[in-house]
Structure formats: C-alpha cells, structure tokens
Amino acid sequence: MARTVRRPSRLQGTIHVPGDKSISHRAALLGALATGTTRVRHFLAAGDCLATLSCLRALGVEWQLTEEEPGVATLELAGAGLHGLREPDDVLNVENSGTTLRLLPGILAGQPFTAVLTGDASLRTRPVDRIIEPLRQMGAQLVARDGDRLPPLTVRGGSLQGIRYRPPVASAQVKSAVLLAGLFAEGETVVEEPLATRDHTERMLRQMGADVVREEPTPDGPPSGGNVRLQPPKSLSPLDLKVPGDISTAAFWLVAGAVHPEAELTLPDVGINPTRTGLLDVLSMMGATIDIGEQRMAGEEPVADIRITSSRLQGVEVGGELVPRLIDELPALAVAAAFAQGRTVVRDAAEMRVKETDRIAVLTSQLRRLGVAITERPDGFEIEGGGGLRGAAVSGAGDHRLTMALAIAGLLAEGETVVEDDDAVMVSYPGFWSDLEQLSHH
DSSP states (O other), X not given: OOEEEOOOXXXXXXXXXXXXXXXXHHXXXXXXXXXXXXXXXXXXXXXXXXXXXXXXXXXXXXEEEEEEETTEEEEEEEOOOTTOOOOOSSOEEOTTOHHHHHHHHHHHTTSSSEEEEEOOTTGGGSOOHHHXXXXXXXXXXXXXXXXXXXXXXEEEOOXXXXXXXXXXXXXXXXXXXXXXXXXXXXXXXXXXXXXXXXXXHHHXXXXXXXXXXXXXXXXXXXXXXXXXXXXXXXXXXOOXXXXXXXXXXXXXXXXXXXXXXXXXXXXEXXXXXXXXXXXXXXXXXHTOEEEEOOOEEETTEEEEEEXXXXXXXXXXXXXXXXXXXXXXXXXHHHHHHHHSBSEEEEOXXXXXXXXXXXXXXXXXXXXXXXXXXXXXXXXXXXEEOOOOOBOOEEOOTTOHHHHHHHHHHHHHSBSOEEESOXXXXXXXXXXHHHHHHHHHTO
C-alpha cells in the first residue's frame, strides 16, 4: 500500500511515542530468565518485539499481552528461571528482527540443547559472524550459512566460560549477546567497548540484582568506551517497569518540529538515556529549539518530556563517538540536513549498510527524488541543505526507519509525496500514520 503525504500549514500537538524497542526486547528476554512474573507496561507490541515473544513461547515461556493502544501493551510474562527454558520443536523465526537474531543466541549459548534461528528474506542478509566469534570462544557451538556469516544460525549450547572480549566494531547487540551468555558462564565476563554503546542490558540486569559494573576508560589508556564486567548470578529477580517512549521513534517528530515553519510539538515520557541521545545533541548543534523538561527515572532509565518548536538549522559534521549514539536516527537526521543551511557531513557510519537494508544507498536514491542534493559516501553521506524539496513517489525498500524518514520529508516538501510500502512501520510504530494524520489536521 502507498500513502500520500502533504505539507500542513502548521504542526501542533502532543505525540505519545510507543515504548522503546531496545528496552522492550530486553525486558522480554531477561524477564524469561527471571524467577517469578515480570510485568512490563508500555511494551512495544509491534513486529520485532512480537517476534521475540513468539520465540520465547517456543522455548516454553508463558506470557500474555493486554493492548493499551495500537502497538502498545502491558506484558505479563512467567519467568522460567536461568535454567528453565526447553528445547524448541521447530526452527525459531525471528522474522525481521535483527535484535532478536543477535541477542537470543547469547541466551541459547548457555542452554543444554540445540536451536536454529531464521527470519525473513531481508533478515537472512544480516551478518551474524560478529556474535558467533565471542560465543564460540565461551564454549558454545554455532554454525551459519555462507562461511558462518549469514542466517539461518544454529546454536548448540554448552558449558560456558567467562571471557574478556573486545568487539572489532562498537555494537550494543554484540555486547548484549556476550553479557547474556555470561549469565550462564563460569567466572567473570568482561566486554571492552571500542566506543560506548547503548547500555540498556546492563541497566536492566542491575535492576534484576545481577552484579554488573561499568569501568570508565582510563585517560592514559587506549581509546575506549570503557569495560563492562558481569559476575554470573544465582538467579534474577523479575521486572516491574514502564518502558520509556522510544527516542529513535521520537526522532521523526523532532525533525518535523524543527524544520516546519509553524510547529510546536510535545513528546511526553521519552527515554533520554545518554547512550541514545546523539540526535538531541546534533539537532542542538544545528540550532534547533529543543526544551527537555525535568528528568525523572523509569526504573533504571532516565525519561523527560521533550518540546520542539520551529527552528533555523545550520549544517554540521557528524562522526566518531557520536555515531553509535544516533546510528538509528541518521535517516531522520538526513531530512533535517536537507533543510539546514550549508553542508552536513555524516561519516564513520558504515554500520548503516547492514541494517534492514543498505540505508545509505536507499536514503541517497530516494532523497534525490525529492530534490535533495545528497552524495553517497562509503561510510555515510554529504548533503548540501537549503530546502526546496518537491513531492515525488518514494520507497523505503521495506525498511521502517527509511519509510518514516521519507514520510517526514514529504510532510515538509512542496506538493504531494507518495510513500510506498506504508506497512513497513509496523515493525516499530504501528500508530505512525494515524499520528501523522492527527497532527496534520490540528
């Protein structure tokens, strides 16, 4: 299906963005290993997280969802304990969820059985070699297709030993896979981060009573994002939490509010974990008028209400340690850059090429259709900003973040923009089109 988007004369209102996708996945996976019932409010009941839940059910974990609104639900899940999972009867289908593909094997590595993970055609092109390497070092057996690079992935769990591991690329998913395996390992597990990445796994493990410590990098040591140390727990306590609004989803509205000439948007209860707020920093550098309200805690996670109003943006350079803090927000940032005065350069973001699609290539080709002066680089892109976008027919190639970024570009362009495969948003934001509609007609 395709959607037609036009620029409204003003953008005004309050948007409650759905629960954070990263936190929802982790709450389900870790809740499954707890002793007792985990209760998660504002859980993201969208494609990727539902895939995690269906894999958990196949591993013998009982749960139920009570819908709060489209794509948002309360999850009640009966933890099986660290050693209560059972061997699945069939292949585990993670559908389009890269997070499930990379985190669940960490848990499976410590189980006394064999499991196979596969997914849809797009997911079967996502690399898994980066988790195979450390999990093998810990003592599990893993085999994948194409020289152990691509799914399907077979995991035969074993008795694991804690390791000290430095991933070649900064990746929260690799770090989390190793820490999850560390729950079942003998001795301490240490992950040395080349750059700091999102730390939801560590925060949640601490909340459940695990001994997880983050050591900051030493000023005279090698460049690093610090070390994370985990001692294997005897058991994990269940969670009772409310998931913050997803900053990666809020990103689209933040860009729309900053760029549209008559805008004032409020986004309540958004997670502002410092490992995820790169986009807020970059938009501020560009000159956006962002008001972050009083910070409060939702469990171990900081949240705040964010207000954004029409702004005059300037081009910026983005690279280095900022990139892991906004890797998922770069499609939205590209739209802001198209309207900013001057040049914006994004580098050190080659990771965008191994997301749901090659985000650099697709973003470049589709934004050009709207009249954006964008140049593809091996590890990012360059944009000569200044606005003047014209509506066109565009497609996010089935990638939820590209589809939403293009819809926001259409919301800010002259004329009509037709966005193909509108249902791609179901992966992370089922209510996206109705929120867009409601804002446009305020």
